[in-house]
Amino acid sequence: MSLSLDALGVGYQRSPILPPVTATAAAGRLTVLLGPNGSGKSTLLRTVAGLQPALGGAVRLSTAGAEPVDVLGMGVRDRARRVAVVLTDRFDGALLTGGDLVALGRHPHLRVGGRLRDADRTAIRSALSAMHADELADRKLVEMSDGQRQRVLVARALAQEPALLLLDEPSAFLDAPSRIDLLAVLADVAAERQIPVLVSTHDVEAAIRTGQDGWLIDPAAGELGELVTGTVAELSRAAIGRAFDTDRVRFDPGDVSFRLRSSPLDGRSSPERHG
Numbered sequence: 220m221s222l223s224l225d226a227l228g229v230g231y232q233r234s235p236i237l238p239p240v241t242a243t244a245a246a247g248r249l250t251v252l253l254g255p256n257g258s259g260k261s262t263l264l265r266t267v268a269g270l271q272p273a274l275g276g277a278v279r280l281s282t283a284g285a286e287p288v289d290v291l292g293m294g295v296r297d298r299a300r301r302v303a304v305v306l307t308d309r310f311d312g313a314l315l316t317g318g319d320l321v322a323l324g325r326h327p328h329l330r331v332g333g334r335l336r337d338a339d340r341t342a343i344r345s346a347l348s349a350m351h352a353d354e355l356a357d358r359k360l361v362e363m364s365d366g367q368r369q370r371v372l373v374a375r376a377l378a379q380e381p382a383l384l385l386l387d388e389p390s391a392f393l394d395a396p397s398r399i400d401l402l403a404v405l406a407d408v409a410a411e412r413q414i415p416v417l418v419s420t421h422d423v424e425a426a427i428r429t430g431q432d433g434w435l436i437d438p439a440a441g442e443l444g445e446l447v448t449g450t451v452a453e454l455s456r457a458a459i460g461r462a463f464d465t466d467r468v469r470f471d472p473g474d475v476s477f478r479l480r481s482s483p484l485d486g487r488s489s490p491e492r493h494g
């Protein structure tokens with residue numbers, strides 16, 4: 220199952236914020252969506268997910284040997300079965316347990332009456348396990364760290380058993396090691412489930428270390444910006460710098476990090492210890 224955008228029109232009130240987007244995200248691979256603040260990552264993801272109207276074009280899911288299906292033309296219930304979305308909004312359900320929350324992911328698959336069956340319980344367990352969150356099944360959300368809560372939110376999306384997983388900035392509240400770890404787990408999920416996983420992130424360094432393919436929005440290219448695609452290694456060589464560099468900060472592809480053009484740390488040898 221791969222995702223392809225065909226001249227997808229992205230914008231608000233009929234005004235595009237990007238040129239028509241044509242790109243693919245392969246099954247089994249983690250595709251990271253990168254771009255500076257305000258470049259259009261969330262708007263693009265929301266449009267792919269069908270959460271806001273496309274200004275034109277198509278979003279298709281293709282499986283080898285079968286006709287591609289048009290995501291934007293699907294009914295709401297059908298789309299909920301195939302496309303899972305994790306957004307940045309804080310989840311308001313603090314008294315639910317992790318298991319309760321993940322069970323909500325089964326909702327599109329339940330029959331009238333909404334009782335969980337064995338297959339649903341298996342999907343819930345497998346989603347928690349894929350996110351290394353088995354021990355959170357009985358813990359209340361209010362008693363979880365941001366990182367634990369994020370894993371359970373992603374597990375809820377996996378419990379949908381989607382053909383496509385979309386995540387908007389899932390690592391926003393996480394520390395640096397947890398950000399890398401979450402992206403690495405998402406790469407495993409893509410490989411194990413053989414689905415495309417498309418994730419937007421501000422953490423370019425973690426994305427390059429863990430992602431496989433990238434979609435990069437370069438807002439300075441052309442009138443409306445440009446979407447550049449490639450492997451993360453290809454993007455990091457020049458395109459990341461073109462999109463993100465400023466007068467004061469530049470991306471160093473050699474050690475995959477942003478640096479001040481003149482750093483106050485230049486010439487300092489090691490931290491001083493006190494006490």
Ligand SMILES: Nc1ncnc2c1ncn2[C@@H]1O[C@H](COP(=O)(O)OP(=O)(O)OP(=O)(O)O)[C@@H](O)[C@H]1O
Pocket residue numbers: 231236254255256257258259260261262263
């Ligand atoms: N509801 C809206 N109506 C009109 N324009 C909007 C709306 N929401 C966002 N925009 C504009 O669309 C552009 C892209 O915003 P978007 O939130 O998609 O960018 P982003 O790359 O996700 O940003 P960030 O990295 O800061 O989260 C911005 O210029 C923004 O001002």
